[in-house]
Amino acid sequence: MKNKNFLYITFILISIITFSCKNQDLTTTATIKYGTSFGMCVDYCQREILLNGSKATFAKSKNGNNPDTKTCTKELDEVTLTALRKSIDMNAISNLPDVIGCPDCADGGSEYVEITSNGKTKKVVFEYGKTPPSLIDLVSKLKPVFQSFNDCK
Template sequence: MKKILTIAVAFVLVLSLGACKKKGFENVDSISYGTSFGMCAGYCHNELSISGNKTTMTRQQNGNPTATKKCNSSVSESEVNEIKKLLNTNAVYKLPKVIGCPDCADGGAEWVKIKSNGKEYEIAFEYGHAPEALKVAVDKLKAISETFKDCK
């Protein structure tokens, strides 16, 4: 009887530990992608936000946070869904919040923020050195950011 009870408890523990496993993001509400260069003059902090199919580019001037520019546009639903799919993987979810030394020695920083179910998860990394799990999504987000070159 004692053996059966021990096996039953072990079985319940194994099942409960498996249930605690994190499995990516349930619902991606919004995605942001940005770049920043701390030792730069001008508009050196740029962030693209995608919510639904609405895109907003926010540019901030170093040393003058009130000098902010915002431009809006839209992106196709299929493109947004593709980016969400690329970001909604176990590999992305398991990444640390900071990778390398973002913006050390003015090398610049990049980041991706994912809002899911009211929680925000941000991954920051050295400019131009996206982790493998983010590379394709970052390339797509950069391409969308490039459409705001004339945001003045």
């Protein structure tokens, strides 16, 4: 029991130290991933966007043995990049559990946000359409970028 508590407290302290600033130089160094997945679909069931610097890379793939992955890239304008970076609150994100609810249960789908900064990665997976309150601002800015790739072939 003591070891469990020690590990838990150590994890919390490391998280606090690692993510102690809201936007600790996330302006240029962070990579942001946002994606959706549906386990029981026929077409392109998994979609993901990766934002690295000013470059956005979109990938979509099918379920099964032949994923037939398609990718597209584009440069993002500075206004969009600034809005995205300002909406990252690493304190709030680091305090979220890795999985919220029951993502993709009964094929309800799942969404996720993943932030990598300063060599640390935090990924939060949640039920499709049920964005956690502390991610609403970020996800609302990611979705238009994500949807701008709807014509990716």
